[in-house]
Amino acid sequence: MPGxxxxxxxxLGKAKGIILIMLAVFALSFGAGYAAGKLKIADIAKIxxxxxxxxxxxxxxxxxxxxxxxxxxKTWERERLFGALxxxxxxxxxxxxFFNNWIMGNLTMSVRSAFLAPMLLYPVGKFxxxxxxxxxxxxxxTWGMFLGxxxxxFLVICGTLCVVLWTLFYRKFRxxxxxxxxxxxxxxxxxxxxxxxxxxxxxxYVETMSLVEMTIR
Numbered sequence: 405m406p407g408x409x410x411x412x413x414x415x416l417g418k419a420k421g422i423i424l425i426m427l428a429v430f431a432l433s434f435g436a437g438y439a440a441g442k443l444k445i446a447d448i449a450k451i452x453x454x455x456x457x458x459x460x461x462x463x464x465x466x467x468x469x470x471x472x473x474x475x476x477x478k479t480w481e482r483e484r485l486f487g488a489l490x491x492x493x494x495x496x497x498x499x500x501x502f503f504n505n506w507i508m509g510n511l512t513m514s515v516r517s518a519f520l521a522p523m524l525l526y527p528v529g530k531f532x533x534x535x536x537x538x539x540x541x542x543x544x545x546t547w548g549m550f551l552g553x554x555x556x557x558f559l560v561i562c563g564t565l566c567v568v569l570w571t572l573f574y575r576k577f578r579x580x581x582x583x584x585x586x587x588x589x590x591x592x593x594x595x596x597x598x599x600x601x602x603x604x605x606x607x608x609y610v611e612t613m614s615l616v617e618m619t620i621r
Contacts (some may be wrong), residue, residue, distance in 0.1 A: 418577055419592050422569065423562045430558070433530035440531075441538025448532075448539045457532055460525040464512055477508065489619050494612060502608035505553060506601050510560045517564035526561075545614045552607020556600040563593035 440446040451457055465471040481504050488496040516522040533550070567589035570577050574585035 415588055415592050416595075418570070419562065419566050422565050426558065426562055426565070429527055430530050430554075433527040434534035437531035437534025437536075438538045439534075441535040446535055448535045451532055451535060456525075456528055460528045460532065463516070463522055463525065474512075481508070489615055492616065492619065494616060497615065498608050498612040501611050502605055505556065505604045505608060509553070509557060509604075510597065510600060513557045513560050514564045517561045518568055520568065523561075523565075543614075545610055548610040549607050549614070552603055552610060556604035556607065559596040559600040559603070560593075563589075563596035566592045 437446075441448065459466075464474055481500065485497065485500045485504075488500055516526075537550075567586065570579060570585040570589040571582055574582045577585060579585035579588065
């Protein structure tokens, strides 16, 4: 049929290459940062203070219009979160964190991935994370939050890349047309986005319990 790919049932198979490449980039970047930290080749305080690290962390805030809106949202979200924490409203705290991660955090990841160029900073961010884990005290809860957020965001990044790369290079990925590639990419994106929600719900629970524990202390 026009507008459909020749092998739609195998969409996740098509996505596998992108997922594996991104997983390798993460493993190498995070692993390099962790090794550099343990071997004391790099210092986390100096790296965090660098312009490249600042750009990696705050790229979105430098975008006209979008940046200021994002800053306003963050201020609103922090006030709502700390207000719920102060009253020990566990469910409200958890879903505030979940909304921030699943909706806003994933929106940020999608925008970065869609424009492709910002993804050049992805290895930088993962290197810094590896370095941080190597040179700071990390609890099991921190590992749980990190793995949950990484897994959730990672799936959405890969889903977005599928939409963009399949659409741009639809012949290379063996789609019948650019339109078929785009819509089949969206199918994969929404599947991965939903899976991301389950993972981020878990990490939101872990983060909530950690925050409540610190508040009680």
